[in-house]
Amino acid sequence: MDEFEKSSIEGRVIELADSSRREVEQEANEAKAEQQRYIAELLKNSSKTPIVVSAVLTSDHQSIRPDVLQKYLDATILQASSFSQLCEQADLLNVKLIQHGMAENVSQSLDSRGILRLPVIKRHYPSLVYESQAISGELAVIDVISRLNILPIKRFTAKTGTNIGNGEGDGYLQFQLRNMFGGGEQLKLDITKGTKTHSSYLLDYGQPVTPWWMLNSMLFKNSRQFGNNNSIDMLIRGFRTSLRSGFQEAGAINHELFYEAEWRTSKLLSLHASDTLLFQAGDDIKSSLGHTLAVDRRNNPIAPTSGSFLKITNELALGKYWKSQVEFSQNNSWLKDDFIGSCCTFRSGYIANLNSSKKTVNTYDKFHNGGANDIRSFQIMGLGPKDLYDSIGGDAFISYGVSLFSRLPIKKWSHSNFRLHWFFNGGKLINHNNAPLKSVVTQLANQHSTSVGFGILLRHQVARFELNFTLPLTVHSGDAMRKGFQYGIGVSFL
Template sequence: MASSLEDDVFEKLKTKADIDELERREKEINARVHAQYEKSQQRVAELLGANSTLPVTISSIRVLHANNTRRTFLERIFEPLLGANKDRPYTLEGALKDVSAATDKLNKFDIFKSPISVFIDRTDPADPSTTPTDINVYLSAQEKSRYTIKTGTEAGNAEGSAYASAVLRNVFGGAETLQAYGSLGTRTRSSYSASFDTPILSDPGLHFEVGGAGSSTLKPWASHEEFLRGGSARLKWTSPSGQHRHDLAYSGSWRQITGLASTASPTVRADAGDSFKASLAHTYALDRRDYPLLPSRGYYLRSTTELAGVGPLGGDVGFAKLDVESQAAAPLPAGAALTAGLRGGLLYPLAVGRWNPAAGHPEPSRLPDRFQLGGPTDVRGFRLSGLGPRDGPDAVGGDVYAAAGASLLLPFPRVGAAAPLRFQAFVNGGRLLALQPPPGGKPDGGAPLTGGDVARGVKAALRELRDGGLPSCAAGVGIVYAHPAARFEVNFSLPLVLRRGEEARKGVSFGIGASFL
């Protein structure tokens, strides 16, 4: 019977004319539905406009289908609406604005499917406990799946990996999230992490998170492998507009430099072994770009300040570290755009357990804490960690750096400015410097460093950064594709200025990431 029915259907649709006729009818029906929807929306707007000043009282708010969400969690969001009409006149327009704001707040927790439907109805006039101005608010909020499991592969920056991740949503009914992630790769041999995140007082912009992570990473540019194990607790705050973000974190991590190559330099061998870092860090970000991965207008600012080993923080590593990044974009005619970026950082060694920077004996910075510069996502035209101090074959990083870049982004012909594909012409450069110890001071085996030695070393490095001539720089052209998850670049680079010992990369390179210079 089923086979006969299928034969009849295919018989009726066997000619192109029949198929075209069906498509035409489908378009007509869709157009009619759309017109009716627009008409109904217009009618709703007219009714609301005519009744916007009517006095109302919100009698009750009910969230439907939220079977796994705690009542107390929802009450913190909607309780202000129930008390809003007790101390001031309340109109239908004001009630709708407040309900819409509360619904948007509920959406930000990412535990309900979008959109959340809102219905308003009069109370039963036969109920003696109600008044003529009472209204009931109903929200139809379909909960998302409580778990998501993903597996896949990733590639980029001369590395490939396979990963698996799992997310549990709304764990205890208050928009809590439990995440676990693990990956195996070519350079990052293994990486795993787990974290638990919960909003504070039902506020989508205020979160507390605890977590742990571990990794094993090959660092061929410095002839070693680094093991990392640690945990953190952080407080995250986001402004209502979503543009200002703060992250305050306390973390402790055990690092081990091992697996040294036979050609490892004395600097790498001196830092081999274990170290423990305990630090307090604050990150601030302001993003006003129209599209962060491929901006055409706006600006971006980010700063990260970290304090390690000072006072009661503990550990055996002490320093203050500042890392800043900025980007600005301006539109040009015909869909083109000009972007410019600037980055810089300073690592200031401190004595462990001391609050006074001038007291005690600071230790020189360690390899895992120093800045690295060069590669397809920062200073293009140079190998990964190809800029800055070197000891033999190894890039050993630096304590002070500055980098800048500018890119002209042009839409492809016949593709249009709306497509996330651009032709790029760029120029970028930077310098990375190490603090030089005084004659006879560490790490040459002489007298220990003092706070004054570090201060003089920082001043000398900043002076060299300013007056030391042209930075290492390169120019090139390439193709940029902004996928929703990451930005991809294929560039041809030509080094223009190269300092002794640094490693340039002339030719084609591939970069993938979320942040580019």
């Protein structure tokens, strides 16, 4: 009895301790929530209050050149004239310093020295409402001091790993020098060895031109086999330079201007190659100019639950072809915590051969459809025209997809990054040989290859992983199907 009573007392003590701990945790959470509500209400009521950032105090900023840091401050928080603008610009400054490789992390705190009286004409401040005509030529503004804490970035990194998926596997080695001269300059060397990509070397240098524009230049060389029986080995050497914008405002239009030069050498590895690939064997030089326009209104580029995305790319290969491609997607979600979501995607492209009387467009430059990231339930490059069993690509295509997502219907995992996934995909790829546009539209409107399926996906912060069971619905002559399980990884899916 004594032992029983002792154990009972110990059990009651543990229950009381657990109950007390839960009460303390609940009180702490309620106090934290109340504090957050108070801060949110304070910021809401003071969002239009005039302010001026008179000074910025920085710590651990030695890794960034003073003139460069001043540019970023001038373009962000020093532009703010109200509390709401200051909060937005402070977040933007943090994003840009991290995005351009000048800091590992950035935090800011605000302090004030009181109220200043400044001439209204000196800066543009929110208009105030007066009850009489006695409008002062001066305006009372809050003097704000920003305290900027910068965590320096590691200048040198090296990593190695493997990638496996969709019938391919490779290993890679990456070296990276970051913020080399204190202005966000980066130099990256990538070396990859794999099954289909035998070898790939990439040397990439990038640096911010302004807080909103980034300049990249790269040299690359890779060797890859393609064809139904890996009958062609292509060696590509080239150079690419681009200037792209990175505006962060909601609905901002971003641009990329690029120049690319390639020297490609195709070698025959098998006598079973198709006539099209045999005809294109040898050396081929391409020099092209291009422009990309993107409007991204999604709330997240990797795992969006709302918003739209539009991307239009045009490329002019001098003396060869003009290539245009458009992509549009719309994301929506319903119920609490975005329990159910949808994504509708449309893609289309067109190539005009500028020298059709003398030479066809190279297979490597044409459009290719099929694969886990494109029209599912078909092999990579599995749709469209074929010569023997080799995919020769197309110069016009249309593809579309509708996906439905839902959280896992298990309470324990309902708030994880896993989602159930159902999809419908379809599309068509053709060679039009510079036919009239009306004829091209007619061909693209008929006899689509379609598929359905379901599976599970993981929304990671850097990529999306999918494992689906797929089933072709309509198939046409030459289509390479993949019925059953299909695995995909990437940031862009149909």
